[in-house]
Amino acid sequence: MQKQSTINDVARIAGVSKRTVSRVINGSLSVGESTRLKVEKVINELKYAPNAQARGLASSRSYLLGLIYDNPDALYLDDVQRGVLEVCSTLGYELVVHPCRYQSESLVNDCLRFMRRSKLDGVIVLPPVSESETLALALKESGSPYVRLSSVALDTQEHIVVSDDRAAAAEMARYFAQLGHEKIAFISGPQRYKSSTERMEGFQLGLSAYGVKIPAEMILEGNNTFETGIECAKQLLQRIKRPTAIFANNDQMAAAVLKVAYSLGIKVPEQLSVAGFDDNMLASRVTPSLTTIRRPVRQMALLATTKMIMSIEQNHKAAANVAAKVAPTLVVRESTGRCQSSDTEN
Amino acid sequence: MQKQSTINDVARIAGVSKRTVSRVINGSLSVGESTRLKVEKVINELKYAPNAQARGLASSRSYLLGLIYDNPDALYLDDVQRGVLEVCSTLGYELVVHPCRYQSESLVNDCLRFMRRSKLDGVIVLPPVSESETLALALKESGSPYVRLSSVALDTQEHIVVSDDRAAAAEMARYFAQLGHEKIAFISGPQRYKSSTERMEGFQLGLSAYGVKIPAEMILEGNNTFETGIECAKQLLQRIKRPTAIFANNDQMAAAVLKVAYSLGIKVPEQLSVAGFDDNMLASRVTPSLTTIRRPVRQMALLATTKMIMSIEQNHKAAANVAAKVAPTLVVRESTGRCQSSDTEN
């Protein structure tokens, strides 16, 4: 367990002051070329790495980013983390993960404490926590950089990256309509989440362009889990007049529909078209594979992180200029097809 | 954005020295009851929270734990994170995630830098990185606490939590044999991972107890991804003499087998039994649902974290006493059944 070398060691050996070493580390412009090389050489020899705590204490920077979320889909979270870490690692930041409870009334305090305690340089907030306006306000007031991922534009460009779920759902509607479906059902997510209502409205709007309307009894609310998907699917498929196509708010529930259809002997896509939303790993694994909407989650995370680091490093104008909107795209696979049922057929 | 209060503010207002405030914060025993109350009152009024960086700098503790891994299955990672965070949050630690490349020759340096830079109090290492003996050695030498999750006992109880994959695979073998299968295939994971060889050996050993032996051509090596699972499954199922049962090293590959079997018109479980390993979300989502081995991942993470925090807090004997071995269990679902093929049938 060898003693860790400090900035003093580097300074002494390189024959310069530690202030100069500090400048080299931070890429200051005002360091002579020869001095820089000399110092860098010593740094490498000693395998010196600056102490993040000391650095943070002196400069009120921690090079720590936080990720705040509430019980997201594992696959979604993983995608986000990968995206964030990709940027972090190249820019020298580390990521601290922090689950919390969206519903809790101590949410705001919890998050602020988290940020203060670890002196985070900024936080990335995932849905649905990102939809909390009180939290957003508190973050804004706290003065530390933050970026929200969301399905709806919520505040200024600087603090958000949105995916246009509404448009994507509309595209799915168009696709369904063009396949000739008219008896269409929708399994929504919790209506208290904006992403759910966005998708539902987009879908309905898209269908209405084709003169198709979803009757109220064809809209069921799940909570984005496989289990509730099963419940909803059973309700929809055991009816006398069952739909010929079902659009679910996410892949988990769409997979559940597949499962129920199978157990009822309903053939997909011949007798029933099914589509999901997310395009997570599940979509391509199930049989038949799911037609779905691909959300560029990783890319959103990437943008969000870039944006945040820019705003940490005082490039607010630049941060506001990083693209803030991404467009999910339709991915057609095996679970959807032309409507083949005649009028009277069930 | 109000100024954050410091220990000095608390000390001044409470009319004591900051050393005393520090003692109160750290729960030192030698503080008079009345003094403590007085100080705590001020702390609450000011909503004072100690600066983690300053604390760390002075005491060489950061209350930060690291999680080191290389490209794990998203579902596995999520499970681990949940387990770790559960303990962390109750004990006042935060978690920093750090992906790295197991194959890279800079692995050790990368990990050590990570630990030093953020002054982590300890790290949890996931497979396959956890199998690197050089890394383990470096960690031991570095003196900072670490715990490895693995499928094989690798070092002293204090630093590891293992799941007995070998025994679990043997149990699957027993189950297969009792169903009457004799033409059995195995899709292994990369042979360079201990977990892969453990499972394979356990499976073979288990079968041999029933006089069943897997011929070499019935063992294929995938790399634990769905895609390679597809390749292996195709090879196995397009043969004239195809197996009546396939055991895959993980659920991803087992799901791939299901997919291929479906496309070839092979009925599962009537004509082919399929089983996986992990019991992740996928297993229950696919059709037919997968018989598999449930690994108590979350529990392992929990144990590992508990163990580590104990050893951070100097309770080495206690740490060594936390259970270090968990037993995965067989979960029977729909993808397996009695062997129904006669001798000549394919």
Added chain:
DNA sequence: AAAAAAATTGCCACCGCTGGCAACTTTTTT
């Protein structure tokens, strides 16, 4: 009641680094 022991509390240095400003060099201007 004085001395010894124990319990509290305070002082000061220091953890490792960066910020501000001064000092020293080198280059450019006049």
Added chain:
DNA sequence: AAAAAAGTTGCCAGCGGTGGCAATTTTTTT
């Protein structure tokens, strides 16, 4: 060539806590 400007580098004071030890107060012992 002297003066001004620009480019480098160093010194010192913190950032907000904790550790060691001394000082003070309280309790116990004789």
